[in-house]
Amino acid sequence: xxxxQFARLADRQQSLRTALRVLRSAGPGSPDFQSLLTTTNAEVxxxxxxxxxxxxxxxxxxxxxxxxxxxxxxxxxAVGWFDAWSLLSxxxxxxxxxxxxxxxxxxxxxxxxxxxxxxxxxxxATLLTPLAGGWAxxxxxxxxxxxxxxxxx
Numbered sequence: 659x660x661x662x663q664f665a666r667l668a669d670r671q672q673s674l675r676t677a678l679r680v681l682r683s684a685g686p687g688s689p690d691f692q693s694l695l696t697t698t699n700a701e702v703x704x705x706x707x708x709x710x711x712x713x714x715x716x717x718x719x720x721x722x723x724x725x726x727x728x729x730x731x732x733x734x735x736a737v738g739w740f741d742a743w744s745l746l747s748x749x750x751x752x753x754x755x756x757x758x759x760x761x762x763x764x765x766x767x768x769x770x771x772x773x774x775x776x777x778x779x780x781x782x783a784t785l786l787t788p789l790a791g792g793w794a795x796x797x798x799x800x801x802x803x804x805x806x807x808x809x810x811x
Contacts, residue, residue, distance in 0.1 A: 713771060714769045735748060735788060783796075
């Protein structure tokens with residue numbers, strides 16, 4: 659499946675190169691310039707989507723594995739070092755893990771890598787919870803903030 663994604667990305671990149679050559683040769687004074695510009699924009703969007711698909715295919719399994727490890731670590735930490743302050747960190751980490759397990763790649767262009775960052779921050783916070791208590795929630799919050807920033811910009 660990943661080979662198909664790479665082949666589609668290569669095809670889209672070649673189509674974009676062709677559209678850019680045609681746009682460059684036509685010039686701004688050409689009567690077809692606006693339609694060529696629209697076509698080139700569509701090719702750029704197609705390349706961006708193909709890149710997202712390649713990244714999503716590459717990061718789906720690692721995102722699921724990290725989310726599963728985060729959930730398991732949160733359960734172990736909750737049993738071994740239970741206190742109400744640490745529970746905040748664990749609940750936020752498990753919520754992040756659940757969202758990544760449900761949809762590991764996301765829908766937007768930069769979302770797969772942003773999800774990897776968020777779930778890695780949640781795993782780090784979970785592992786630091788016995789030492790840092792509820793303050794480890796800040797690590798997960800930073801990961802979630804990165805995810806939101808990369809996705810919404």
